Amino acid sequence: MKFQARNPADMFINQLEQAQEKNQSLVCVGLDPNEKKIAALGIELSDWLEQLVDTTAAHVCAFKPQIAYFAAMQAEQELTDIISYIHQKHPDIPVILDAKRGDIGSTAEQYAREAFERYQADAVTVNPYMGGDTIEPYTQHKDKGVVVLCKTSNAGSGELQNLKLANGDTLFETVAKNAVHNWNQNNNVLLVVGATYPEELDNIRQTVGDMPLLIPGIGAQGGDVKATLEAGLRADGKGLIISSSRGIIYAGDHPDNFALKAQQACIELKNTINQYR
């Protein structure tokens, strides 16, 4: 146990909000290692990751490694190591493993083992298409966060998510409602809502009350900070995890200053966000 939880039932969410308070930041740095860009810097993956983590840790509320990049380059060991490194050197900052897993119960248990036992992540992103019984194997880990896709940031997300149902709701509204009313028995569910869709974000915030939302799509994907905060911020100035990957980690392209450039981009995003809180 790397920190003392006030209430084991919502440990991840507590840790997240404590980090938001301590660092006065809603920023989450996404760790998406692009093999070619890192090779061009001429440094090792582990070194690249540790430098980024060290220069930004005082200005974030979470780190979010994207497992697809690690898997494509056979870097399971580096993923294990960087999560362990964050837990040791920056124990106040929780780690969200971005994996978007989804499968039937017996298989989902294996994915939960992958995220929470093997990689020691504090939270994991999951896909709701298969239904609530496939989310339960994650939420039964009461101390962990389970971040369910609701309205994603990509251009084509409306193809299914914005379909209008017979009862007048859209599909993403149903996911938000089911998340609040059915899937959140252990108070450890969060939702993913893209910054690229502030109208849908507003709608989801009204549906889910205080539930924290993970917001990708700021920066390279075009999401606007002001519109995001107006739509999604809670009255207490929290409730959002605003994630940026490429806009921070690739802000610089020189081995001597990429980490400093990332720190500057991270601080800039933190300050831009805070001026609207």
Place this chain on the structure above:
Amino acid sequence: MKFQARNPADMFINQLEQAQEKNQSLVCVGLDPNEKKIAALGIELSDWLEQLVDTTAAHVCAFKPQIAYFAAMQAEQELTDIISYIHQKHPDIPVILDAKRGDIGSTAEQYAREAFERYQADAVTVNPYMGGDTIEPYTQHKDKGVVVLCKTSNAGSGELQNLKLANGDTLFETVAKNAVHNWNQNNNVLLVVGATYPEELDNIRQTVGDMPLLIPGIGAQGGDVKATLEAGLRADGKGLIISSSRGIIYAGDHPDNFALKAQQACIELKNTINQYR
């Protein structure tokens, strides 16, 4: 290139149908290595996998390793090795990597690399919740199969998939229609439909024409062979990949005969299926 494709545009589907013809089988053996059960047999994971593959290869049309089990036990190397082993020893039998991946385009490209380059799978299962633009990074690999979740076999799959839309269709029907009309430009899309829902299978078959369907849920999950074939078989007696994992690979529990028991269970399923074709 491990086989000669007649038409590169539908290479996986050709290979699949050639294997169905050659082995007179619609059976796919799911390779879901349960760490405890294999430890109880007292044999190595690679040995367990190779024995199962060798005893069943003459009676199947595909193998389907479930990556979650491998990931939970840090067995990436064994997964790589068994796929390579199948390609070498049983080159007529395609491999479907069951991974149910889904993410925005730039990340989906990494997952496509994971499945097709790193693991050399012939096909991969993917989740449609994020929309067609997140499926394209897989389908652009024209020689590979992309198996999209439509109506899954789990008890709770209806929670979202059977929602009725304003236009009268259900969500899974929309997935089936979009798969046929929008996502299948390269003729390499298939759908997952659970054997546990023959009525929905019948509906989907009518919607998708000749598109091959991967059918989990036979055996341990309770799906019925006769009802599945009546609902989903094409006029040519093909069009289905009927997958069984636990019912075959754990048919025996003794190191001296588990592979033989698996072979018997596989042949039995093949014959049961063929009597209704």
